[in-house]
Amino acid sequence: MIENPILTGFNPDPSIVRVDEDYYIATSTFEWFPGVQIHHSRDLKHWRLLTHVLTEESQINMVGDPDSCGIWAPCLTYDNGLFYLIYTDVKSRLGVFKDTHNYLVTSPSIEGPWSDPVYLNSSGFDPSLFHDEDGRKWLVNMLWDHRTKHNSFGGIVLQEYSVQQRKLIGERKNIFLGTPIKSTEAPHLYKRNGYYYLLTAEGGTGYEHAATMARSKSILGPYEIDPQNPILTSSKRKELYLQKAGHGCIVETQAGEWAMVHLVGRPVADDFCILGRETAIQKMEWNEEGWLRIKGGDNAPNHRIQEFSLPEHTFPAEPDxxxxxxxxxxxxxxxxxxxxxxxxxxxxxxxxxxxxxxxxxxxxxxxxxxxxxxxxxxxxxxxxxxxxxxxxxxxxxxxxxxxxxxxxxxxxxxxxxxxxxxxxxxxxxxxxxxxxxxxxxxxxxxxxxxxxxxxxxxxxxxxxxxxxxxxxxxxxxxxxxxxxxxxxxxxxxxxxxxxxxxxxxxxxxxxxxxxxxxxxxxxxxxxxx
Missing domain, CATH: 2.60.120.200 (Jelly Rolls)
Incomplete structure (x- = not known):
């Protein structure tokens, strides 16, 4: 069995990628340096902290960043021999405004060295990069709307990224306004069987947190909402060991199985999580209608799951x-x-x-x-x-x-x-x-x-x-x-x-x-x- 969480203690907002037989998860680090932890596994059960991405002051300067600002929600992807890491450096978060600067760094090796950052935009946080089959690359991020008469989580915006020009190009389009759960953030795009699937986090990152799904035949939308959303949540189920379930990212194994890594919290007492937000994993499957489900049918996070059909791969124990x-x-x-x-x-x-x-x-x-x-x-x-x-x-x-x-x-x-x-x-x-x-x-x-x-x-x-x-x-x-x-x-x-x-x-x-x-x-x- 695999016991959750797989990444214990402050390891939130997981982004997973597979390269051949290796799996890597990037997690948020906020005001702590070095920025972005990278965890490695070959069986999705045993994990080790392998490296960090932002290791130089030239890549990230957080002097003066308020508490719980800094590096939010990295997105780790891989395409044509190159790792891409997108992240937000948050300079303010309380009040009507949020100053959220989004950057891209790249490396041919997961262990670096990583490039100096390319500035992308500051329109909202949780940026994610999608590599389409035709070679085009697209950035999605939540849109922050400071106007009090509007929903501050203003939707998911899409814009093309040019590798040659090292910047965003073309029109920015709002492709998804979210579901009635609201607080739509953490977008990730995937393509399967002719559909673009948009996985988002909703409900806020606390006890109403959830993962929701929508899909479209066109990357520009319109996006059809999964009729059984949320596909993952622990909301209003205080009996569950894993709380705050949401902010997910999916990966297909070399054996054709699907997994979702996602954020959770484990209260020490009452609703207090001293260990912070952690990372768990679930086995997933696609139903006949083409929607993603937790294997077994329910949408609650499982404390323990069956291992994946991958060779066991352990790592030496860390010294105390x-x-x-x-x-x-x-x-x-x-x-x-x-x-x-x-x-x-x-x-x-x-x-x-x-x-x-x-x-x-x-x-x-x-x-x-x-x-x-x-x-x-x-x-x-x-x-x-x-x-x-x-x-x-x-x-x-x-x-x-x-x-x-x-x-x-x-x-x-x-x-x-x-x-x-x-x-x-x-x-x-x-x-x-x-x-x-x-x-x-x-x-x-x-x-x-x-x-x-x-x-x-x-x-x-x-x-x-x-x-x-x-x-x-x-x-x-x-x-x-x-x-x-x-x-x-x-x-x-x-x-x-x-x-x-x-x-x-x-x-x-x-x-x-x-x-x-x-x-x-x-x-x-x-x-x-």
């Missing part, structure tokens, strides 16, 4: 611990808005350690010294050991549970006028700052300090160990539902990260050295949580 012995960051590490550079992050200045130099605060949307990885299991542990000698209270270093600038939990070393070098917990909930001053302790004699988070569902506990001693709890058990897509004042899109960080608000660039980082997932709740 990073000893920072490489000169480059491991593939699971991410930074905010900008790539890591030697001025603030180095693995070579002190071999075997990650050295971070303090920069701006967690409020900053510009230059934070934070490196983090996704939380991918509901029950997990993360630990590190750091050496840090702060001179005053404006210098801090430690480990953080980070959703965005408004919500985080920070187990950090700093300096206090009375305690000296100290360890304590601070957090923000919807932007409101909170200090657990009763739990703050002096560690003046500590040369090194180990830090640990233990997360079980909606709860997290903090631990420390001084100079190689025993683990000791610090602070209260914390409810971390605010570290979720639903935890803020507005809907958000990224999921929780676990990170290492340093701040120096005095501007002197004080550094901390991290000896290792361990991340492990557990299937059984630890005692006491």
């Amino acid at each position: 611990i990073d000893h920072f012995i490489s000169s480059k960051l491991g593939i699971h590490w991410n930074t905010l808005r900008l790539p890591a550079e030697e001025t603030w992050l180095t693995l070579t200045e002190r071999p075997g350690y990650l050295r971070l130099r303090g920069r701006e605060s967690f409020n900053s949307k510009h230059r934070q010294s934070l490196v983090a990885r996704r939380q991918q299991g509901m029950n997990c542990e993360a630990e590190t050991m750091l050496e840090f000698q702060p001179d005053h209270f404006q210098q801090m270093a430690g480990m953080v549970l980070y959703y965005d600038t408004q919500d985080y939990v920070y187990l950090r070393v700093s300096r206090d006028e009375l305690l000296g070098k100290c360890l304590g917990i601070v957090r923000t909930v919807n932007g409101k700052w909170e200090e657990f001053s009763d739990s703050e302790i002096s560690i003046e004699q500590a040369e090194s300090c180990k830090l640990k988070f233990v997360i079980v569902g909606r709860n997290a506990c903090c631990y420390y160990a001084i100079n190689g001693g025993e683990w000791t709890p610090i602070g209260p058990k914390l409810d971390i539902l605010h570290l979720s897509d639903e935890g803020g004042d507005f809907i958000r899109f990224t999921g929780n990260f676990i990170g290492l960080c340093v701040q120096d608000l005095s501007g002197t660039g004080k550094h901390a050295d991290f000896d290792y980082f361990r991340y492990t997932e557990q299937s059984i709740n630890p005692v006491g949580l």
Whole structure:
């Protein structure tokens, strides 16, 4: 069996492509760098994170991008020996306007190097490229309409792309206004048996999310709506393990089977998804009338499905611990808005350690010294050991549970006028700052300090160990539902990260050295949580 989700933790908006016997899924990364994760499989069951697409500042500069902006909904396709990746860089999302710039990069290899971006348009988000049988290429994207008397999701627009001129050409045409479910987005075009099939996401990316289908004999329409839409949804079925089902993309295997990868969410408690939006897969089939259905007849996402008729292909297990012995960051590490550079992050200045130099605060949307990885299991542990000698209270270093600038939990070393070098917990909930001053302790004699988070569902506990001693709890058990897509004042899109960080608000660039980082997932709740 294949167990969903296949890509756990913040891996939304999947776009799948098959090249011979290899399958690749691209997922959104929002304000996190590098941009666009590429996952690889040969059997649609076992997956590995293979590479990233946007790895250079020349390809994407997200400095100042608001929370949950940046890289939205990539579309990965392949034609005539070349990979095409379309993506949106969102510069604003709240309010009546959305600034959504759409770009194209290409590469002969999935592992790059990828080209510098070609600008396409800014009329809406979720762009997708379709390669027609006659060699023409077409861009589709949702149209954002800021006029309050109109539906802001203004339909799906189509325009031809010229490879020779490297730009969109011809008239832009609105080919599909959507179904009564509304909020029509995430278009993908396919051609089968003389029909153009338009797969869209509707209902918003929350608990009313859905995948819908329409078709036409002409790419320009008119498009006939599937009479049994939505073809995939978990709307109003709270008993389902997989919620938020929608935003799909389909692929045909070399054995002639069909699969849809799609977005899902798994609530930790109530309707809160700390892990963010994830990727699941369903077996699909075409009925006699030429419409696409989940195999078995229902339109609900399945937690477990039968394997595909493909040879099993596994990958080596990822190590739990990073000893920072490489000169480059491991593939699971991410930074905010900008790539890591030697001025603030180095693995070579002190071999075997990650050295971070303090920069701006967690409020900053510009230059934070934070490196983090996704939380991918509901029950997990993360630990590190750091050496840090702060001179005053404006210098801090430690480990953080980070959703965005408004919500985080920070187990950090700093300096206090009375305690000296100290360890304590601070957090923000919807932007409101909170200090657990009763739990703050002096560690003046500590040369090194180990830090640990233990997360079980909606709860997290903090631990420390001084100079190689025993683990000791610090602070209260914390409810971390605010570290979720639903935890803020507005809907958000990224999921929780676990990170290492340093701040120096005095501007002197004080550094901390991290000896290792361990991340492990557990299937059984630890005692006491």
